[in-house]
Amino acid sequence: MSDSLSEDLLTVRMKHRVGAVSLDVSFALTHPWTVLFGPSGSGKTTVLRTIAGFVRPDAGSIARGGDVLVDRASGVFVPAHRRPVRSAGQTAWLFPNMTVRSNAVYGLGWSTKPDDAQKAIEETMRLFRIQDLLDRKPHELSGGEKQRVSVARTVISAVTYEGPSSTLLLLDEPFSGLDYAMRDELVGGLREYLMRHKIPVLSVTHDVGEAFQLDAEVIRIADGRVVQQGPASDALKDERQRLMSQLKSGS
Numbered sequence: 035m036s037d038s039l040s041e042d043l044l045t046v047r048m049k050h051r052v053g054a055v056s057l058d059v060s061f062a063l064t065h066p067w068t069v070l071f072g073p074s075g076s077g078k079t080t081v082l083r084t085i086a087g088f089v090r091p092d093a094g095s096i097a098r099g100g101d102v103l104v105d106r107a108s109g110v111f112v113p114a115h116r117r118p119v120r121s122a123g124q125t126a127w128l129f130p131n132m133t134v135r136s137n138a139v140y141g142l143g144w145s146t147k148p149d150d151a152q153k154a155i156e157e158t159m160r161l162f163r164i165q166d167l168l169d170r171k172p173h174e175l176s177g178g179e180k181q182r183v184s185v186a187r188t189v190i191s192a193v194t195y196e197g198p199s200s201t202l203l204l205l206d207e208p209f210s211g212l213d214y215a216m217r218d219e220l221v222g223g224l225r226e227y228l229m230r231h232k233i234p235v236l237s238v239t240h241d242v243g244e245a246f247q248l249d250a251e252v253i254r255i256a257d258g259r260v261v262q263q264g265p266a267s268d269a270l271k272d273e274r275q276r277l278m279s280q281l282k283s284g285s
């Protein structure tokens with residue numbers, strides 16, 4: 035996958051009222067990894083949930099390539115399980131009575147290439163460093179381990195997806211519960227892995243360094259509006275500068 039894609043991976047035009055926020059956003063994804071960045075409560079999770087099909091927007095349309103997923107004007111609404119989209123929420127969600135292994139492969143669809151699927155499962159487990167936890171149950175895991183299993187399951191589901199085009203991956207703060215060393219390793223490894231499988235990603239983060247490390251296209255959201263879209267080096271220049279100055283002054 036090239037770093038800038040000629041066709042739109044996803045177009046979103048939506049209006050939706052949630053809590054005190056009136057969302058009114060329009061954007062297109064054209065890069066392998068795009069990050070939604072903005073203050074807490076600005077509507078980022080709601081945008082992801084709408085693309086995934088868990089929220090029906092008050093107005094607007096969402097299309098993936100030529101496929102319309104939602105169009106309120108014509109009444110189209112493709113249900114979540116039929117969208118070429120896989121998502122992992124902010125909270126790790128695991129079946130308490132199932133092992134890590136069973137949880138991790140839960141989203142695995144029927145595959146016409148079982149050898150490839152097995153390879154992808156093993157590779158993803160290694161990437162998320164859960165290969166030594168496979169026989170444990172969720173209550174025997176730390177919070178960060180649970181989160182890694184939860185995100186790994188979504189990644190396995192995405193890389194083994196068989197459809198006319200690849201699936202879009204939605205990740206809501208996927209690295210937030212991890213220590214810096216683990217996060218650094220996983221961010222780089224996951225980006226390379228998903229690009230190799232040609233799986234585009236839209237993720238949410240509050241972490242400026244993460245957006246830079248991902249070499250992501252950044253969509254900034256504030257008060258329910260897109261206020262800027264561009265490469266991290268442009269869209270997050272001021273935040274990075276401020277963080278550097280804080281580090282230098284030791285505050």
Ligand SMILES: Nc1ncnc2c1ncn2[C@@H]1O[C@H](COP(=O)(O)OP(=O)(O)OP(=O)(O)O)[C@@H](O)[C@H]1O
Pocket residue numbers: 052053054055072073074075076077078079080081
């Ligand atoms: N089911 C709901 N019912 C009522 N209000 C909601 C609901 N879900 C979210 N909200 C409110 O809608 C607003 C947008 O929430 P959302 O979770 O989309 O924001 P966010 O930008 O993802 O926040 P954060 O960065 O803290 O995760 C917030 O004010 C939130 O309190």
